[in-house]
Amino acid sequence: MGYNYTGWYANKMRTKAKNPAAKEKLLNAAQALILKKGFSATSVDEVCKAAKLTKGSFFHYFKSKDELGKILLKRFCDSSHQLMDGEGCEGTDPLKRLYCYIDCFIKVFSDDKLSRGCLLACFSQESADTYPEIRCMCEEGFEEWTRRIEKDMKSAKEKYAPKASFDPGSLAEYFVALLEGVQILARVKHDKTAIKESLIHFKHYLDVLYRVRR
């Protein structure tokens, strides 16, 4: 119960009190706006309006819009990593855990109520060249995520395909790239079919690499 999902679980947040604190209202409003129209196009005024709070409140909690962006990004990354730890994928078999993650991503990404898009992709696209600190945070977010997946890919290789020549690190990056790409297509097409089908292709590829027979 310690989780406070704010990433892909944007709409499923558990908050400590019935009325979330003003800071949290501001963060949630900002996240929704940024995922909808981008960081640059989102103004402090709009965030305050959406959160039904004053500019005074905003600047009580955040020095600037940039600071809000960084806090949001950190919150999103922490929440996404927690998601991977808490989705019933806790078994000891690393390969089963990988398939479980994929099913979990299919479920979360395909559900309109849960998935509002990836804040990491959003900031990466828009701010990577203009805000060095945000780029670093995005890089760390992707790295941490990739490392967690790589760990299972590596253990699964040792267990199921020790002689295979593929590199678990590049496989993990490939998977993360795919997860980002499918979300872009789903958003543009207003159709999430490609997400599921692409992730089923990826499962098939894992079957081949890890010699899984179905």
Added chain:
Amino acid sequence: MGYNYTGWYANKMRTKAKNPAAKEKLLNAAQALILKKGFSATSVDEVCKAAKLTKGSFFHYFKSKDELGKILLKRFCDSSHQLMDGEGCEGTDPLKRLYCYIDCFIKVFSDDKLSRGCLLACFSQESADTYPEIRCMCEEGFEEWTRRIEKDMKSAKEKYAPKASFDPGSLAEYFVALLEGVQILARVKHDKTAIKESLIHFKHYLDVLYRVRR
């Protein structure tokens, strides 16, 4: 020689005259800025400054920043489709053509001088929910691109793996999603290694689906 690459070949443009027309200067300046910081954050003033032209010139060619965005997006899509037709991948074997495309993407994406990022991804991320017309254009751009790849994937299946159960349409979408995703990671990490390695994984997956032995 009829090509006028403006997409991934942003820096390799061939122009009809030694001094490109003012309109082209504005388009090129805008594209570079948008790929760097996003559409919303790019102002008409900045575009004019970068192109060394006046606001009068800008509004002589474009009614508004939105109109400029649409023209840029169309130019980018046209140029990207031409790229696929003109990269020595003209052979009659559809599978060879697919591998050739992949090698071509590896080359273009990995070259700092050629690749400045994908304008389609940029507009999709930022404007999909706020500008319905731009979303439609992005959708059409992705659809056309997917269709071209799907055509070869389908012919290759008929020739090499007629009994296989995979769907060339979903495979094409999977490939396009991957191409978008790898660019996001490369941009954030300031490192293009993952692009090549991910596309080599994809080639390996094609080997499996099309029963290619190496």
